[in-house]
Amino acid sequence: MSVPPTGNSRIPSHMVWAILTTLLCCLPFGIVSIVFAAKVDGLQAAGDIAGAQEASNKAKMWAMIAAGSGVVAGILWFALVGLSMMGQMSGM
Amino acid sequence: MTHPHDIAGGPARRFAFPRRVPVAALVVLGLCAVAAGAVVFQFHDPNAVGSLFPPCMFKAATGLDCIGCGVTRALHALAHGDLMRALEMNPLAVLVLPLMPFMLLDTFGWRPAALQPVMRILMRAKPWMVLLPAYWIARNLPWWPFSWLAAG
Numbered sequence: 001m002s003v004p005p006t007g008n009s010r011i012p013s014h015m016v017w018a019i020l021t022t023l024l025c026c027l028p029f030g031i032v033s034i035v036f037a038a039k040v041d042g043l044q045a046a047g048d049i050a051g052a053q054e055a056s057n058k059a060k061m062w063a064m065i066a067a068g069s070g071v072v073a074g075i076l077w078f079a080l081v082g083l084s085m086m087g088q089m090s091g092m
Numbered sequence: 093m094t095h096p097h098d099i100a101g102g103p104a105r106r107f108a109f110p111r112r113v114p115v116a117a118l119v120v121l122g123l124c125a126v127a128a129g130a131v132v133f134q135f136h137d138p139n140a141v142g143s144l145f146p147p148c149m150f151k152a153a154t155g156l157d158c159i160g161c162g163v164t165r166a167l168h169a170l171a172h173g174d175l176m177r178a179l180e181m182n183p184l185a186v187l188v189l190p191l192m193p194f195m196l197l198d199t200f201g202w203r204p205a206a207l208q209p210v211m212r213i214l215m216r217a218k219p220w221m222v223l224l225p226a227y228w229i230a231r232n233l234p235w236w237p238f239s240w241l242a243a244g
Contacts, residue, residue, distance in 0.1 A: 015217040016195045023160050038217035077146040
């Protein structure tokens with residue numbers, strides 16, 4: 001299924017995305033993503049390939065949710081800034 | 093007729109991070125982002141009152157620092173060559189962010205043998221799962237030395 005290009009078929013944990021979303025927009029979703037990422041290697045080592053793949057998918061999903069909510073929050077913030085600037089200009 | 097998604101034999105993947113992106117393209121993209129950031133930080137100061145940079149929602153709601161609080165100000169300090177002020181703002185982020193390009197490239201398959209001893213440690217998820225929440229709690233403790241971890 002999703003096999004990294006090199007090495008023995010390691011199931012991707014998407015951990016770096018989890019760390020990045022946690023550090024750069026710090027939504028709790030990033031932490032959820034790291035928790036699932038941490039499960040991947042252990043499950044794969046234990047031979048639970050299906051479980052590891054599921055944890056991998058969940059880690060990816062939560063990293064996407066974290067990044068997505070960060071982007072949405074950013075858009076809302078700049079929309080608010082724009083609105084308040086327009087309000088100030090019309091008030092002058 | 094096989095559907096393109098069925099080639100690998102698995103179900104269609106809805107979210108797929110690109111796996112075969114040329115490393116050079118990623119490096120160029122990353123350098124462009126760094127350069128753009130450096131330019132933005134020359135003209136906009138996140139420390140200024142009424143700064144346009146978005147604040148942390150967690151901090152706005154709770155008054156507590158999150159893991160990423162101070163990153164914008166730390167990057168601003170780095171863009172001005174002030175490493176000490178960057179470390180005051182968010183020491184963990186300043187230490188960890190330089191590792192991120194290498195870890196990201198590792199996930200995209202760029203794995204030089206010389207880096208492997210370090211990468212094998214960095215790419216284990218459990219230590220991160222402990223470190224990041226521990227840092228989150230520690231930087232909100234009001235006593236020295238933890239107070240040094242707080243933003244600002």
